[in-house]
Amino acid sequence: MPDVIIIGAGISGLSCAWKLKKLGIDAAVLEASSRAGxxxxTENVNGYQxxxxxxxxxxxxxxxxxxxxxGLYEELLAPDPHAPRYVFVNGRLRKFPFGPLSFGGIIRILGEPFVRSKSATDESVSGFFRRRFGGQAHDRLVAPLLTGMYAANTEHLSMAAVFPRMVEMEREYGSLAGAMLRSFTRRSNSSEPAPSRPKPRGSVFSFHGGMQVLPAKxxxxxxxxxxxxxxxxxxxxxxxxxxxxYRAVEILEQPHSAIANLLRKVRYAPMVIAATSLPEDSVKEPLRGFGFLAPRNQGLHLLGTLFSSALFTGRAPNER
Ligand SMILES: Cc1cc2nc3c(=O)[nH]c(=O)nc-3n(C[C@H](O)[C@H](O)[C@H](O)COP(=O)(O)OP(=O)(O)OC[C@H]3O[C@@H](n4cnc5c(N)ncnc54)[C@H](O)[C@@H]3O)c2cc1C
Known part of the structure; x- marks a missing residue:
């Protein structure tokens, strides 16, 4: 029997196993399904990834x-860092960040340094951003962005859990703008490992063979x-x-029912992914950019759409 068992071969369990291996600790990952990840x-179907x-x-x-x-450095793939992101507002795609906002909405954001109130204990993400940046910035920028990431309602997301640093910044400096200005004048004091070679340029990444390359490796x-x-x-x-x-609850029920009861309270949002393909000449303008997010109140029943083939090369056959 190894010294450590890790239950689950998703990216969390696998990266834990990799770290333990580097430390010379004997570990085994136990996975219920027949695959890692x-x-x-990532699935390759008829020329689509x-x-x-x-x-x-x-x-x-x-x-x-x-x-x-x-050894996956050369496999990294980055989209154009200047590729635009869009938000669907009033029937049109508007360029992030200012496109979705009215003049009044922009003025309200600029007023952030003058907001004096501070975060109450465990304020929601919605409460925090509405208070500091106004309702429009929350509804048209923050909520769609976070719904795209967590698939959750910002009224149910805890600010302290999602953006602990921002809560700290507000507490310490009174405003986020003030905190950012000060951070420019401070030296970084990071405990992160120094990279062995230069980090490639880009804001987000995948691999030539798709996301599954990492867990598979x-x-x-x-x-x-x-x-x-x-x-x-x-x-x-x-x-x-x-x-x-919800799986941890099943495993912990017998030996640690108190922990299981706490974990039972964590909510998961159901999500459906649909892959769609269009002929290139069926859209009025070539699709450029990351894709778009859809605020809840805009009448589209989706969280957003990624322009996968515009983002990374090799995702779709030519002319699709
Ligand atoms: C649709 C979607 C889009 C996302 N987009 C992004 C993104 O763009 N960028 C980003 O950074 N993150 C994104 N995320 C989040 C990110 O993918 C996940 O947080 C992360 O992959 C979770 O990894 P995990 O190892 O913690 O869990 P999981 O991937 O859920 O892995 C858990 C593993 O445990 C196994 N298991 C379950 N029960 C048992 C058991 N009893 N015994 C043994 N094995 C068991 C499962 O089979 C599974 O293999 C997205 C998530 C989803 C669902």
Whole structure:
């Protein structure tokens, strides 16, 4: 039996296993399904490369370190960093960030340094941004952006959980604009690992072979056992749970019912992904950019659309 078992071979469990391997600790990943990656799943169908989970990721220093250690640096793919993002407002796609706002909405954002109130305990994301930047900035920028990321209503998202740094900035400096101005004059004091080579330019990344390249590569290099449905806490001296909380509840119910009861309160939002394809000449203007987000009150029953083939090369056949 290894010293550590990690339940779940999604990106969390796999990156944990990779880190333990680097530290020389004997670990095994126990995965219920027959594949690694969890919600990260790339499928190649009739010349299309489709992502059924995340489409791209930000290259945080620790993610970059793992990618470099695995020899995937050359596989990284970045879209044009200046590619526009859009928000669907009043029947049209408007360029992020100012396009969706009225003159009054922009003036209200500029008034942020003069807002004196401070965050109450566990304020919602909606409460925080409405208070500091106004209703329009919240409804047309923040809410669609966060709904695109979390698929959740900003009234149910905790500011302290989603943007802890912003709550701190407000508490310390009285405004976010003030905090940003001060941060320009301060030296960075980061504890992040120093990269072994220059970080490629870009805001988000994927791989030539799609998002699944990363979990598949880690899985090749660590000990993963597939089709394990009855892994339990205590089967090894240390157990790491890297499964969604509703699965963790099932595993923890017997030995740790108090923790299971807490985890039961975590809400998950259901989500449907649809991949669509259009002939290039069926759109009036060539699709450029990341895609668009749709605020809830704009009458479109979707969170947003990614222009995958405009974002990354090799995602669709020519002329589609
Ligand atoms: C549609 C979608 C789009 C997203 N877009 C982005 C994005 O663009 N950028 C971004 O950074 N993030 C994005 N995310 C979020 C990100 O993909 C996830 O947070 C992350 O992949 C979750 O990884 P995980 O390992 O924690 O969990 P999971 O991927 O859920 O992996 C859990 C694993 O545990 C296994 N498992 C479950 N129960 C058991 C059990 N009892 N025993 C053994 N194994 C078990 C499952 O089979 C699965 O393999 C997106 C998520 C979704 C769903």
């Amino acid at each position: 969890g919600v990260i799943r 489709i992502e059924w989970g995340p489409n791209s990721f930000q290259l945080a220093p620790r993610a970059f370190q793992i990618i470099d250690e695995l 880690i899985a090749e290099n660590v000990n993963v056992q597939y089709g394990v449905n009855h892994a339990r806490v205590g089967d090894a001296p240390v157990t790491v749970l890297a499964v969604p909380t």
